[in-house]
Every structure is written in structure tokens, then in C-alpha cells.
Amino acid sequence: MIRRNRAPRYSAAALLWRGARNDSWPRVWRDPALKKSYDVVVVGGGVHGLATAYYLAANHGIKNVAVLDKAYLGSGGSGRNTAIVRSNYLTPEGVAFYDRSLDLYNTMSADLNLNVMFSERGHLTLAHTDSAVRTMRWRAEVNKLQNIDSSVIGPDEIKKIAPSLDTSPNTRYPILAALYHPPGGTIRHDAVVWAYARAADAYGVDMHQKTEVVDVVCEGGDGPDGKGPGAKVTGVRTSKGDISTPVVINCTAGWASLIAAMAGIQLPITTHPLQAAVTEPVKVFLPTVVVSGSLHVYVSQTDRGELVFGASVDPFATYDMRGTLDFTEELAGHVLELMPAVSQMRLLRQWAGLCDITPDYSPVMGFTPVEGFLCDVGWGTYGFKAGPVSGEQMAKCVADQATPDLISPFALSRFDDGVLVGEKGAAAVGH
Amino acid sequence: MLLVPCPHCGPRNSADMSYRGEASSRPDPASTTPAQWRDYLYMEHNPAGWLRENWYCSSGCRRFFTVERHTVTSEFREPPLPGSKTALPLSKTAEAGAGTDQQGGEK
Numbered sequence: 001m002i003r004r005n006r007a008p009r010y011s012a013a014a015l016l017w018r019g020a021r022n023d024s025w026p027r028v029w030r031d032p033a034l035k036k037s038y039d040v041v042v043v044g045g046g047v048h049g050l051a052t053a054y055y056l057a058a059n060h061g062i063k064n065v066a067v068l069d070k071a072y073l074g075s076g077g078s079g080r081n082t083a084i085v086r087s088n089y090l091t092p093e094g095v096a097f098y099d100r101s102l103d104l105y106n107t108m109s110a111d112l113n114l115n116v117m118f119s120e121r122g123h124l125t126l127a128h129t130d131s132a133v134r135t136m137r138w139r140a141e142v143n144k145l146q147n148i149d150s151s152v153i154g155p156d157e158i159k160k161i162a163p164s165l166d167t168s169p170n171t172r173y174p175i176l177a178a179l180y181h182p183p184g185g186t187i188r189h190d191a192v193v194w195a196y197a198r199a200a201d202a203y204g205v206d207m208h209q210k211t212e213v214v215d216v217v218c219e220g221g222d223g224p225d226g227k228g229p230g231a232k233v234t235g236v237r238t239s240k241g242d243i244s245t246p247v248v249i250n251c252t253a254g255w256a257s258l259i260a261a262m263a264g265i266q267l268p269i270t271t272h273p274l275q276a277a278v279t280e281p282v283k284v285f286l287p288t289v290v291v292s293g294s295l296h297v298y299v300s301q302t303d304r305g306e307l308v309f310g311a312s313v314d315p316f317a318t319y320d321m322r323g324t325l326d327f328t329e330e331l332a333g334h335v336l337e338l339m340p341a342v343s344q345m346r347l348l349r350q351w352a353g354l355c356d357i358t359p360d361y362s363p364v365m366g367f368t369p370v371e372g373f374l375c376d377v378g379w380g381t382y383g384f385k386a387g388p389v390s391g392e393q394m395a396k397c398v399a400d401q402a403t404p405d406l407i408s409p410f411a412l413s414r415f416d417d418g419v420l421v422g423e424k425g426a427a428a429v430g431h
Numbered sequence: 432m433l434l435v436p437c438p439h440c441g442p443r444n445s446a447d448m449s450y451r452g453e454a455s456s457r458p459d460p461a462s463t464t465p466a467q468w469r470d471y472l473y474m475e476h477n478p479a480g481w482l483r484e485n486w487y488c489s490s491g492c493r494r495f496f497t498v499e500r501h502t503v504t505s506e507f508r509e510p511p512l513p514g515s516k517t518a519l520p521l522s523k524t525a526e527a528g529a530g531t532d533q534q535g536g537e538k
Contacts (some may be wrong), residue, residue, distance in 0.1 A: 257475065266475070316445060318433075318500075319479045320502065325432060415472075416469055
């Protein structure tokens with residue numbers, strides 16, 4: 001599917017050939033000099049930004065594209081999430097959107113010729129209260145209507161799928177039921193970043209790492225420096241020089257409000273850190289992804305055997321990504337309620353990533369009141385699983401100069417119109 | 432963990448508090464435009480720097496207060512008094528007695 005001008009194809013034969021000759025592997029993507037002008041500049045070199053650049057080149061032939069990142073590719077949310085994918089959302093708009101993403105993840109290893117280690121291991125969302133059971137039933141029905149494999153199961157079936165869970169009625173929050181979603185699973189998130197970067201590079205997309213955007217240059221707007229609603233983008237200023245471009249796509253997480261402010265746009269976003277943690281590796285005992293909204297925890301076991309945990313975002317807005325003891329204590333307590341058997345396991349490390357939370361827990365995608373300034377932001381705690389479809393649809397948006405149907409519910413203008421897409425019931429606990 | 436300086440209870444763990452978001456003033460519903468109302472309801476400044484915000488001391492004095500916090504370094508400072516341009520250091524809190532005012536309006 002990809003025409004490759006530089007990167008050699010990865011295959012068993014290539015591995016054998018290079019191994020036998022003791023060859024070194026060439027650099028996977030170039031480190032080009034900053035050009036004076038690009039057709040499209042993507043701000044943010046994570047899954048969303050790289051996928052957008054890749055689909056612009058692959059699906060629409062727009063190859064004079066730059067991806068700018070102030071650190072290295074995949075250094076933000078793309079490398080910090082817990083790598084869970086699923087499509088069992090609550091609203092019809094959300095379900096259709098995330099299901100397309102799952103389709104793209106399913107064929108990604110073959111399409112992009114890099115093993116992203118997609119493990120379709122199933123996804124359990126536990127319900128501990130009557131109201132949670134009701135939401136699970138609601139989600140299951142919305143999902144079934146759109147042909148998503150999703151159903152509500154009882155404690156006995158849960159025990160069969162994940163024997164390590166304490167499904168007895170004697171716990172503080174007994175497990176009453178679960179939403180079971182077999183197509184959900186985990187992916188190696190770094191490999192997804194590398195796959196898109198390598199494929200985009202093969203099309204001639206320039207990726208500039210350690211290149212920070214310091215300003216977005218606009219003209220004709222109502223605000224200071226010609227910015228704000230009604231303005232038109234003419235370029236960006238970066239730490240490595242100025243670029244002229246008619247289109248800037250804001251694909252950042254954590255810094256979305258700050259980049260948008262450079263174009264005079266205000267977003268309905270507050271930034272919160274989401275903490276996650278990982279244990280030492282043990283033998284495989286947890287075959288699925290387990291999520292509990294009531295206990296604020298989600299857990300999966302990696303291929304190496306480590307348990308990866310995450311929780312909900314910190315309860316106040318901050319850009320400070322320091323880990324807290326509050327988080328570790330609460331997490332450990334909740335995990336032990338679910339799986340008493342892991343009490344002797346040791347936590348190896350914890351980290352945090354920044355999440356841009358919107359009022360309705362849905363993203364902000366597409367055009368803004370500034371011409372040429374597009375947003376793919378507000379991804380809260382669910383950005384990783386939406387990466388491929390976001391890139392595909394944002395590329396289509398730029399190429400067609402029209403908002404595709406799949407992302408039209410997520411436009412910034414929904415806050416003017418009062419048509420919010422409430423996903424809190426399916427996305428409030430990050431996973 | 433964040434130690435939030437409640438003007439009545441002193442520094443307390445943020446877990447004892449309820450975060451009530453950016454302090455902003457509520458426009459008059461009688462004369463506001465839909466765009467202004469939208470901005471008040473949904474839009475955030477979300478700065479990486481000093482942020483004027485409301486907290487509710489839910490496990491302590493149960494009062495609202497406004498402080499300024501640096502969202503990168505997590506430092507706190509007292510918001511400027513009405514009419515003055517500069518922020519006060521937190522040690523002056525008691526004398527200034529400015530912690531309780533709710534001029535921003537809860538959001």
C-alpha cells in the first residue's frame with residue numbers, strides 16, 4: 001500500500017539478510033533542515049500529528065508537510081498513555097468514530113509495515129453500583145445498534161474471563177456486572193508513533209524534532225497583531241526560524257490552549273495530569289483489560305508481564321507532571337479491592353501525562369474562527385485510541401476544505417450551538 | 432499533593448478541598464449576548480503560569496476562597512486586592528483578610 005522511496009521494507013527475509021551480513025539498519029526517518037515554506041504545518045509530533053501528516057501525503061497527495069515537535073516524536077501523551085484501544089462508547093457519534101479507529105489499528109501493522117503488537121484481548125468495564133449497571137446496559141445497546149461486539153455479563157462470566165478478579169459479594173464494592181467488549185485490547189504505543197513517522201517520512205514529510213512553535217502569524221483578525229476570529233494564518237515562528245504556511249493544525253495535548261492562544265483562539269479546555277504506574281513483571285495471569293469507573297482504576301498486563309495501571313485525572317488544572325503519593329495510595333487500595341492476590345507485587349515507577357479536558361469529554365476537531373488554523377485537541381484521556389481516525393479525518397478536512405461527517409459533531413462551534421456530545425459516562429475515567 | 436492555603440484553616444491537602452476552576456465574573460443574564468454567555472460557561476484561559484482560581488474548603492470551613500496559583504511550579508499567592516495592581520505574598524494573608532471575597536463568582 002505504501003510506496004517507499006527510502007526506508008527498506010521490514011520483513012523476516014530482511015532481518016535474516018541483515019543479520020547474516022551483520023549489517024546495520026539505516027536511520028528510519030530523516031532529520032531535514034527547516035524549509036522556508038510548507039503547504040501544511042502540523043504542531044505536535046505524536047500519534048495525532050504524525051497520522052495527520054501521513055494521511056495528508058498518502059490519501060490526498062499533500063506531501064509538502066512539516067511536523068513540528070518541541071521535544072522528540074511521541075514524547076507527550078503518545079508515549080505516556082496506557083495503550084488501551086476500544087470503541088464501546090456511549091454516544092452514537094463517539095461509537096462510529098472510535099470504531100473507525102479500531103479498524104485502522106487492526107490493519108496498521110500490514111498497512112504501515114511495522115509490527116504495532118496489537119493484542120485484541122478483550123475489554124471489561126466493571127459495574128459496582130445499580131446506576132453503573134444501567135450505564136453499561138445503555139452503552140451495550142448503543143453499541144449493538146452500530147454492530148459493535150459489546151454485551152453486559154454477570155459475575156460468573158467475569159470470573160471465567162478474568163479469574164484473578166474478586167467477584168465475591170463480600171467486598172466493599174461488589175462487582176455486579178461488566179460491559180464486555182472483545183475487540184478492545186492493547187497496542188504498543190511507541191510502535192504506532194514510529195510506524196506513522198516512518199511511513200510519513202517515506203512520502204517526503206519533514207519531521208522537525210526539538211523545534212518549538214513560539215508564535216502563529218496571522219493577519220486581518222480583530223485581536224492584537226491581526227489575530228483572533230476572522231484572521232488568516234500566514235505562518236509560524238519556531239525556535240529554529242520562521243515558516244510561511246497557509247494551514248496550521250494544532251495536534252498538541254497539554255499545550256493545546258497555549259498554541260490556540262497564539263492564533264487568538266480560546267478553547268473550552270483545562271489541562272490536568274493523568275498519572276499511571278507500572279509494576280515489576282510477573283507471569284501472565286490477567287488476560288483482558290479491566291476497567292472500573294467506580295474504583296477509578298484500569299489495569300492491563302503487558303507482554304513483558306508488568307501490570308500497567310491508570311486512574312482518573314488529578315482533580316485540579318495544572319501543567320505540573322510530578323507524581324503524587326495520594327495517587328499511588330489510592331490506586332494501590334483500589335487495585336487490591338479488585339485483585340487481592342497482587343498485594344505482594346512491587347510498583348516499579350509512576351509517571352504522568354497531560355490531558356486536555358473539555359466540558360463534555362469529547363474532543364475539539366476541525367476548523368476554527370481563524371482561517372487556516374485547525375484544531376485536533378481536547379483529547380482528554382482517550383486520545384491514543386482515536387489517533388488513526390483523527391489523522392485520517394483531519395487530513396480529509398484539510399484536503400477537501402470541508403468538515404467530514406465523522407468529525408462534524410466535534411466541531412468547536414458546538415459550544416456556540418449548544419450541541420454537546422456528552423461522553424462522560426464512557427470516558428470520565430481515563431483508559 | 433498540593434498544599435492549598437485556606438485563609439481560615441491554613442494550608443491543607445488539596446484532597447480536603449474541592450477545586451472550582453478559573454475565577455471569572457458572571458455576566459448579567461439580562462444583557463449578555465449568547466457569545467458572552469458561551470464564553471462564561473465553557474471557555475477557559477488555561478494558562479501555563481499564574482491562574483486566578485476558586486477553591487471550596489469542603490472538609491474544613493466550608494467556605495469559598497480565591498487564590499492565584501502558578502500552574503507550572505504549583506506556587507500559591509494571594510490575588511490582588513480590588514484596586515491594587517500587585518499580588519500579595521501569602522504571609523500577608525491574615526493582615527489583609529482578603530481571602531474570603533468571592534468577587535470572581537463561582538464557576
